[in-house]
Amino acid sequence: MKFWMAFLGFFLLLLLLLLTNTAARGExxxxxxxxxxxxxxxxxxxxxxxxxxxxxxxxxxxxxxxxxxxxxxxxxxxxxRQVRPGAPRRxxxxxxxxxxxxxxxxxxxxxxxxxxxxxxxxxxxxxxxxxxxxxxxxxxxDPHQPLPGLTIPVAVLRYNDxxxxxxxxxxxxxxxxxxxAPPEPVLDYNMVITFILAVGTVAAGGYWAGLTEADRLQRRREDEGAPVDFTPAMTGAVVTMSCSIMLLLYFFYDCFVYVMIAVFGLGAGTGLYSCLAPLVRHLPLQQYRWPLPGHRACLQLPLLLLGGLCAAVTVLWIAHRNEDSWAWLLQDALGVAYCLLVLRRVRLPTLRNCASFLLALLAFDVFFVFVTPLLTRTGESIMVGVAAGPVDSVSRERLPMVLKVPWLSFSSLTLCDQPFSILGFGDIVVPGFLVAYCHRFDVQVRSRQVYFVACTAAYAVGLLVTFVAMVLMQMGQPALLYLVSSTLLTSLAVAACRQELALFWTGQGRAKTPRVTEQVI
Missing domain, CATH: 3.50.30.30 (Glucose Oxidase; domain 1)
Structure with a gap:
């Protein structure tokens, strides 16, 4: 089971690197x-x-x-029907x-x-x-000169319309x-909803990681539910395979998008089960269990019912994923569970590992947003093109690895191209690893969540800066540029002020407190 969770957590990380917003095409x-x-x-x-x-x-x-x-x-x-210049006009x-x-x-x-x-x-x-x-x-x-003699508006309408x-x-x-042509809204209330979802997911994932660490230290043993440590070698593998997946999506989008939908369905269903299982275990149906031949474990009726429910919800989303009116609610719920699963099950044991991982993915994000427009024929970044879906896509599918919230203000952009604002899972999970690390360190040194609160607040500020940069520059932004900078610098500053920088960098908080017996407050 532990090997399966390690493999799943590793593979899920490869798929969480999509940009926040996309740019408009045309007028x-x-x-x-x-x-x-x-x-x-x-x-x-x-x-x-x-x-x-x-x-x-x-x-x-x-x-x-x-x-x-x-x-x-x-x-x-x-x-x-022809009219010659200077001739009487009908x-x-x-x-x-x-x-x-x-x-x-x-x-x-x-x-x-x-x-x-x-x-x-x-x-x-x-x-x-x-x-x-x-x-x-x-x-x-010359596109900067008006057309001679043409004064009426001429526009293109889709054939299906x-x-x-x-x-x-x-x-x-x-x-x-x-x-x-209604003006595009500078700000929309759906940004508030996106902000709450992102910050809430990061805070909940980090808090849950801290509770798991406290329970692990109290038991003094590793069990099946223990997190999987993320090594530096895995960082290189993640960046390499993420680049490969991004290129496959860019060149073979219509084929590879269905692989991504299937993987998201598997991960989201597993994440939903992982989030609800602790609640279901308290239901008064635990007496209904059946031992497995040759194993100490038992099949429990509540968990079997929960597994069926999670599978049904996942299948419902897959079947109706393109229903814009309501399917986004299911996608966001599954996406939040997906992110919580990764934040809980994958642990970066030292700040050295965490910083190298965050900076590597920051470089990946910046390269595919700001550098690839210089390399592509159309001048569009690969990241933005993949996140929005190619304009010539036959399947018209969209990648599901995003939180999506419909625009609440009407505009031509929402009608034509972008009915939703999106935030990629990578912009939640990648800085979320640092928030989770901070809470685990809080548990180890009994600092009453000082690092956790500071890093969560820094993530919220970084996300606000991302939104402001997007509005001012009117283009998609590499959100990790702002999120990694704000969270990493803030957590290092807190450690320096508390004179715990060496312990924080090496993750040796337990050396300061040999026995950790208190519950996380």
Whole structure:
């Protein structure tokens, strides 16, 4: 059992290194569609280099929608619809927003034709979803110069959204649309929820690790439930295999993502069982047990029922993982249990080992966020690309090794690309190892949780700094750069002030207190 837990804890660590947030792709807007008894918002892509959309729906003109998806709408395809410069203009689309198919001609040509017939806006339906804005919006040779003669907004609408609009508005006398681009929220209340989840998980994992250490010292023996010590050799193996997994995800995302989902399901189910088992053992059903042939252990009915419940919850999440309305709650619950399992079962015995592990993963995080954009063809960091999922992904799956909380403020970004803010498990577990180490050291030297409280507070401050940096720089951040710095420096400062730096560095707190008999307060 101990070997299994060591293997599981080691392998789980390889999968916990995803970045906090992702960057937006392109310039997003919203088209608000209204019929007699129905309305809905859809995502659009546009270029602000030549046109500015209203910032809110109240200032956006609500115009009739003209369905031109059955016409070619390209120069030379239908001469009756062409308008030459200087010729008398027929304006059959006066005060409307036209909707046409992508076709083979340029976006500018389509926009100019629509404007020449009096349209006040143009929606171009594209079957390719998730493209860069520069690829799907009209742009001149010099992107900093406005398009000559084109003054109406031209935007791209997804093909599936067009089908949804036609299905809901079939038979309606009149359909009206409004194009606008609501501002992106600088801050959202879901950051508060993410902050509470992350800090609460780190604090609970560190506290539980301290309780386990106190129990181990009292019993003076190692049992099956004892943590597994993490050696320096394992640090090198973790970093090497993490780089390999990141590259496999970047180049073979659609295949490898299902391996990650399966591994997360296994680890999350095990973590949920580990968190609930201590509570279940106090239920009044312990008399229902059956001895195993040839073993001293017994099968206990409460634990069997708990195992079935954890398996059912995990299967439920796997089956409905893409249900955005509620599946994120299950994912977050399983993710928290996942992190608690690792923090409890994996122990870094000395601060020397802990610091080398944290700094190695800090270098890994910074490299894949800040350095890889210089090496990739698109200029996007591998970490951000993997965390968000490739734009050309066929499976449309997302990696589950994150806490995700839906945005509470409406914006075009939440509608088009990022309905959730995410925090990677690595940003919880990696600094969480140091918090757990601090609490174990508190138990050894009987310092009444001084190190634990200081390191937990430092983690909270580091996470706030990460959020501020993300808002100011408007890009994904290597969160470990702030979290490792704040927690490591704070814990070293506390040890120096208490004149316990040598003991803290070597993890020899027991040398100062040969007998530890008190319970952790």
């Amino acid at each position: 997003y807007g919203v088209v608000h569609v209204v019929s007699e008894n129905w309305s809905k918002d859809y995502c659009i892509l546009f270029s602000s280099d030549y046109v500015t959309l209203p910032r809110d729906l109240h200032h956006a003109p609500l115009l009739p929608l003209h369905d031109g998806t059955m016409a070619p709408w390209c120069p030379g395809k239908d001469s009756s 304006r059959p689309l006066r005060h409307t927003t036209a909707m046409v198919m992508r076709g083979n001609c340029s976006f500018y040509a389509k926009g100019w034709l629509a404007q020449g017939q009096g349209a006040h806006g143009l929606l171009i339906v594209s079957r390719v979803s998730g493209q860069q804005c520069s690829d799907t919006t009209p742009a001149p040779q 067009m089908l949804d609009i036609l299905r809901h508005t079939h038979g309606s006398a009149e359909v009206r649309v409004a194009l606008y």
